[in-house]
Amino acid sequence: MNVFSSHIPGNENNIFMIKRFFDVFVAIILLIALFPLVIIFSIILFIELGEFPVFVQERGLTLEKHRFKIFKLKTIKTEASHQSKLIDNNNIFLKPFLSEKISPFAKWLRRTGLDEIPQFINVLMGQMSIVGPRPLMIHDLEILKKDFPEFYEERSKLESKPGITGLWQLFGNRNEGVANLTYLDYLYEKYSSLKLDFILLLHTFPVVTAAKNSDAVFHFSQYYVKAQNQNYDFSSKLKISLDLPVDVFDLILETAHEKSGNYIVEVPESWWYVSDSMGNYENDKKPKIFKLNDKSIANKKSA
Secondary structure (H helix, E strand, C coil): EEECCCCCCCCCCHHHHHHHHHHHHHHHHHHHHHHHHHHHHHHHHHHCCCCCEEEEEEEEEECCCCCCCEEEECCCCCCHHHHHHHHHHCCCCCCCCHHHHHCCHHHHHHCCCCHHHHHHHHHHCCCCCCCCCEEEEEEEHHHHHHHHHHHHHHHHHCCCCCEEEEEEHHCHHHHHHHHHHHHHHHHHHCCCCCHHHHHHHHHHHHHCCCCEEEECCCCCCCCEECCCCCCHHHHCCCCCECCCCHHHHHHHHHHHHHHCCCCECCHHHHHHCCHHHHHCCCCCCCCEEECCCCHHHHHHHCC
């Protein structure tokens, strides 16, 4: 699937307030409901690691933007964590060698994402949202800025607060590295809405219950999102190859149609057998579908 779209304005203040209310409400409910589990998990981790089970780590969207100290349950001993920087300090998305240093319980905890529960405190403090771009470690941001300046610059344009869950956290392909992260963050920023946040939150629950959370140590690549632009041009002609759940893609397409109306999209034939939501549009508002090799595209671009 390929999407081209023009710029969509940022959310209004009332939407921001609703999102903030939603964040606080969900964070309070989940913290209360999951607090007994945090106590149990902390006791088990303290016995296994011999260290205080909660750690604080500085993270941010960039080195200059949305920097804060994140709270997490510790699943790797401090010594092993420091050694990982020396073993493979340039791979910020994949660190499978650490799996040997993680106990079976800690492995399960990471794969469910339940080690992220303390981050609801960051949400209550206003440093994070439930849904948003993933904040990175300072060490990783330094590598990102040095080795991938064009992607770092694009990430610095993000206005959304960092999120516990999000497009990249759920559907990111770590094998595609920085490009995959940047384009999914860009996609969320461009088409973010309360409805999209709600859908992404619904997609988070089966990831937790099925223990298929993806991180640097244990990762899954069920979906595929890759930039097609060789020059990494984040413009109205941006071309991205997308493989996302139908409801997520459908909402992104709907948002692009309502707020922009200036885009071209190609979808595989199989997509139509899954969703017929395009038929819900009125004729004068129905998105126009073209094949990318169709000569009519040239006419449409020049129109």
